[in-house]
Amino acid sequence: MSVPPRTPDPRRDPSGARRNPPRAGRPADDDGPAPARSGRGGIFEAQAYTPRGRTVREQARTRTPRATPEKPEKQEKTGQPTLRVVDGGRADEPRAPRKAAAPTARTGTAARSGTRSGAAAGTRSGSTAGTRSGTGAGSRSGARGAGSVRTTQAKASRGDGAATPRPRTRTTAGGGTPPRPPLRRKPRTRPKLADPNRRLRLGAFLALAMFACIGIRLVTLQVLPTPAYANGGIQDRLRSVTLFASRGGIYDRSGVPLTHSVEARHVYADPEMVENAPDAAAKLSPLLGISRSELEKRMAKRKLPGGTPSTFAWLARGVPIEKAQQVMALNIAGIGIGRDERREIPGTDLAANLIGFTGEDMNGLEGLEMRYDELLRGTNGKHRFEAGAGDLDIPISGGFDEVVQAKPGGSLTLTIDRDLQYEFQRSLSENVLARKGTIGAAIAMDIKTGEVLAQASQPTYNAADWQKYDAADREDAATSFVVDPGSVHKAIIFGAGLEEGVITPKTVWKIPSTITKADVTYEDTHPAGGKKMSMAGALAYSSNVTTIKIADKLGPQKVYDYQLKFGLGKPTGEGMPGEAAGHVLPPDEWNGSSPGSIPIGHSVDVTPLQMAAVYAAIANDGKWIQPHLIKDTVTGDGRHVAPPAPETRQVISPQHAAELRNLMEAVTTIPDATGVSGRIKGYRVAGKTGTGKRVVDGEYAPGDVASFIGMAPAEAPRYVVAVFAYTPGGGGGDVAGPAFREMMQYTLQHYRVPPSTKSAPKYTAFP
Missing domain, CATH: 3.90.1310.10 (Penicillin-binding protein 2a (Domain 2))
Structure with missing residues (x-):
């Protein structure tokens, strides 16, 4: 089988002799031997040769001679081995040790000279039988022909420099030489050199990144707020x-x-x-x-x-x-x-x-x-x-x-009038101390607005040196002094009786001297003795029996409801801290004597302020207005803020309120009435006196609590004044009346209220 011929090296012929390069006037395929060269010889030039280095012109000039069967024979006869470049380098340079390849036999012999002298010194010579053509023995063009024999020549002995060939032949079963696959050399890979452009780009990027980080940090430290660093160095210098x-x-x-x-x-x-x-x-x-x-x-x-x-x-x-x-x-x-x-x-x-x-x-x-x-x-x-x-x-x-x-x-701007407050404190203190009293309270209210114009207590103290006074002396008696109101409570029963139609201003009843509830007998200080008594007379003489009879007709529930409507049983919300709520009994808590004691103001806990608000509602045509002390508040930046509007409610109708006021005028006008000490020259006064008890921890304290609550002018009331005084030895009635008269008279004059133009009506207690 014939194989295509291998293209021979264009720079040398099969015999191993170097061909002369083509020149002008010389044929490109001149087979003449190359002239001998001194120095490195032909091996050096063969080492420098690379097929890729040929130019297009050289390829055009080069003719690839086709190997003939005769050329190997000619080479064998001449004994000149074909030049084969195995490794680069010069003949006079040391060679690195090379891994020995498996010996192969080619047609012909290869001899290595033992000496490195002369022109052939340092050269690797020998002859290889056969040509690199498609048909010769030792061909490397692909498949080898049958019967080809590849021999190798043994290394020359180191003694005499002569090479003794040791031919090794491989034969096939038919007696011929088997084909040997072409020698495959592992391609040499050159070390991959670093790319300088890549290193330059990487270095530039790292440098830019470093400068960017430094720049950002500088901006952070110099521009952005950094309290941790800014304050760290000045703590020792801060004042x-x-x-x-x-x-x-x-x-x-x-x-x-x-x-x-x-x-x-x-x-x-x-x-x-x-x-x-x-x-x-x-x-x-x-x-x-x-x-x-x-x-x-x-x-x-x-x-x-x-x-x-x-x-x-x-x-x-x-x-x-x-x-x-x-x-x-x-x-x-x-x-x-x-x-x-x-x-x-x-x-x-x-x-x-x-x-x-x-x-x-x-x-x-x-x-x-x-x-x-x-x-x-x-x-x-x-x-x-x-x-x-x-x-x-x-x-x-x-x-x-x-x-x-x-x-x-x-x-805070209070509703208190400084001048009125001073006069109330002076009068209260003098009258209480003169009657050997210990505790007193006085309140003045504007009935149209519910404003508290004065709120005095006895005893009082110097607030600039408060440590010298007992806690009890510093209390506000008007909101913390809990008492049984006594007869001043009767105005609630008479008002409810008028509103419910139980009585009228002209009602006249036969009133016995006493009345019994359960095992308790109640009597009057001015007994009627079974005579007929008018409602005006009943108020003027503070008849307990008449009041209990009105309450019996109302019933416990009505009595309780009107107590609540007039503001009893809960704090007024005036503005003072610790204001007492008082207490009124619901009907289911009444006992056998409650229908007799509660209507006349016993078993009822109230404060002086609560009772002053009751009379202010009667004076204000039956409309209850929450008493209050705060007129205005001013914030730190100068804004005025009005307090919430006071609570109001209609308790009794204006008509019945006016009728009740007329009946209460009898208290100060009927001779020998309980309230004649409260008369004021030139003004009509309507009011009611009372004698109750002081309540301490749910128990009655010894002595009496005298009270007087009135309004003036009675025909068109403007102000209500309430006075309470506790006298442990009794005789409180001598305190409240005179103190009321002084306080009310000063109030009317202070606010320049004109005197009454009409006289009070004539009342008859026993018609």
């Missing part, structure tokens, strides 16, 4: 000054201050720096008004819970500025002053039971100061700034500076 917010004031209805705050100083001591405590206490005692022993105790050295020594102790609060300056003039080591606030009450005890007082920290502790503490108390501000150290302890210009403005507290 803080408190900007105090003043507490709001409390004013009367005309804007006159009842209490307000003024700037003051506090005096303190550093016990660790005080060198001579007894001497310092002796100097400070006259200025601060505190005993020497107390000052020494406050300046004594002591340990804090953590074990560290205390470096601060209060000596005095609210010290006037001039006193504080005198303290500093003493130049005592360890004694200092600071900004403070002092609550000033111009009227000392004026409305003290209403206003209350504040503590050293300017927080409300009692009264309206406590009830509206959140409104009155301001919010302190703070000024933080950077300052130097040592002698340069002054604010650093351009340094850190932060100001949180203080928010001053709001203010």
